[in-house]
Amino acid sequence: MARPRLALAILVILVLLYFAGNYLLTPTIRSMRAEGLIPGSESEWRVLGSLLKTIPTAVGLALMVIWAVLADKIGRRGLILGLALAMAGSLALVSTARNYDQLLAYFTIFGIGLVGVSPIVYAFVADVMPSHRRGAGYAAYYAASVLGMILGLAIGALVSWRLAYLSIGIAIALAALPLYAASRGIEIGHAERIEVGRFSFRKVLQSLRCRTLAIMLAQQILWTIPWGMLALWSVDYIMTRWGLPKTLASLVLIVATASIAVGHVVGGLLSDRLVRKGNVLGRVKISILGICIGYAAMVAMLAYPYPYGSTSASSLLPPMLLAAAGMMFTTFAYPNISSVISDVVKPEVRSTVFSFYNFINSGGWAIGPLIYGALVDALMSWGLDERTALLYSAVGIVSLWIGCIAAWIAVGKTYPRDRIYAREGAELERCQDAVTNN
Incomplete structure (x- = not known):
């Protein structure tokens, strides 16, 4: 049985967590540099550090429409679960990185999930919320993204960077699985109450x-x-x-x-x-x-x-x-x-x-x-x-x-x-x- 309100509540938690993971790099990048994971001279390392954001975003944008089309064809719940677990796993792997190449690879997987899941979540909110209540649904999404940024900056500043990435990665997985279960029965166009083509x-x-x-x-x-x-x-x-x-x-x-x-x-x-x-x-x-x-x-x-x-x-x-x-x-x-x-x-x-x-x-x-x-x-x-x-x-x-x-x-x-x-x-x-x- 579909439980839209519960599904939306868990979705908001998931959004907050993966945005927290996205903003962890800001307070932790100097720690990565100090451990030697980001090489280069004082004038070069910032370029390599910036690429940890730029390349994952670019790859994510290149693949985004593929995930969106698949979500429209086969359903959004499964794609959200898959991309969320990809983000969870990649953040957990970041905590184990031993060199720059590993960092870049793990962040790229995270970027594919982060950028790819966004349009699917936008559409999923419309599946959950009827037209006259969608403002609240999207407000919850956007508010969670802002609070996620604050959470990420705080966690990254308070605990060691490896523990921060591992913790957020595990938390994302723990939110993604209940969301998949709670959203059972919420198909494409569910809130419209009409048969969808x-x-x-x-x-x-x-x-x-x-x-x-x-x-x-x-x-x-x-x-x-x-x-x-x-x-x-x-x-x-x-x-x-x-x-x-x-x-x-x-x-x-x-x-x-x-x-x-x-x-x-x-x-x-x-x-x-x-x-x-x-x-x-x-x-x-x-x-x-x-x-x-x-x-x-x-x-x-x-x-x-x-x-x-x-x-x-x-x-x-x-x-x-x-x-x-x-x-x-x-x-x-x-x-x-x-x-x-x-x-x-x-x-x-x-x-x-x-x-x-x-x-x-x-x-x-x-x-x-x-x-x-x-x-x-x-x-x-x-x-x-x-x-x-x-x-x-x-x-x-x-x-x-x-x-x-x-x-x-x-x-x-x-x-x-x-x-x-x-x-x-x-x-x-x-x-x-x-x-x-x-």
């Missing part, structure tokens, strides 16, 4: 021609570039612009990051509430409101006239609250992006379509830091001082969110029709299949 690439192409989906995928580029920049360069920005030590700059980022989890949950629950009241555009309205407020707060934080070098609480509190508000309100949109996409895509091709979404999402996060660095370099070459160049570059990149607001306004015009079409199309196809079979 068969996977075909024709249906994938039909979905990609949907206007709402096309807009959402396009806006994802503008949406993720600022996030990629903020994730990598926030601490450096605060240290340089405000003159703060690394510990206080990191504290600002930690507080802001924690607020992201709150934003996911609030944004998802508010939009679900509006949808249940019959407001079809509830997700659009909440997303626009959140991005508008969050963008204004983020720009205010970036341009805040901070008393350079001051470490007093009275100086630190206002911009810290602005940073937290900027990230919290902006992330109102994140669970609604996934919810809207799931509403306009047929259940039997959701994993495959979400693989395209995940590819764009990963690309935006990856190129954001590069664009920021290039802008800073260009502005400084034109004669601007470093602090001013950082400000103009950061505000310019964050302003890409204005394009996201425009995209959500456009979605408000297409989503009601496409949402109905997706449901009517699935029902019509079921009827046509029944007639053909008879």
Whole structure:
């Protein structure tokens, strides 16, 4: 018997754990270097260390669509289990590594699982949660990913790196197996309560021609570039612009990051509430409101006239609250992006379509830091001082969110029709299949 709520709860734990495993490298990479596992001179080892992230992600992205298609064809439960166990085993193996080649091989297996499972999990949430409750489902997923980052950073800092990887690897396996058992009976399209058609690439192409989906995928580029920049360069920005030590700059980022989890949950629950009241555009309205407020707060934080070098609480509190508000309100949109996409895509091709979404999402996060660095370099070459160049570059990149607001306004015009079409199309196809079979 299917137990959707239990399955979702265990899924959230699994997501938290494998994201914790993903972020373990940040606090442990110097320990690996100290043990001689990452070779090279002082100027070279960081390149080799970076490849422990870059190569696994690249290989994972290359294989991602294969796992997504398989999930749509044969079922999502089994693929989630298989990829989760691959992550669990690879992290356990990392704890036994004796040289760089072994590290890279084990991390690559983990990257294949981590990147490959993401679109399948997006689709699985839609199998578990009906349309009017998907905001909460995706909010739980995104909140778990943020909390997983915090957990990974904490565990990596508190225990030996080998024990950290072994512990998280075992924990992932212990979560994956109960999820497989608890999700028995949750088939593709389970929450729709309709008979689902068969996977075909024709249906994938039909979905990609949907206007709402096309807009959402396009806006994802503008949406993720600022996030990629903020994730990598926030601490450096605060240290340089405000003159703060690394510990206080990191504290600002930690507080802001924690607020992201709150934003996911609030944004998802508010939009679900509006949808249940019959407001079809509830997700659009909440997303626009959140991005508008969050963008204004983020720009205010970036341009805040901070008393350079001051470490007093009275100086630190206002911009810290602005940073937290900027990230919290902006992330109102994140669970609604996934919810809207799931509403306009047929259940039997959701994993495959979400693989395209995940590819764009990963690309935006990856190129954001590069664009920021290039802008800073260009502005400084034109004669601007470093602090001013950082400000103009950061505000310019964050302003890409204005394009996201425009995209959500456009979605408000297409989503009601496409949402109905997706449901009517699935029902019509079921009827046509029944007639053909008879």
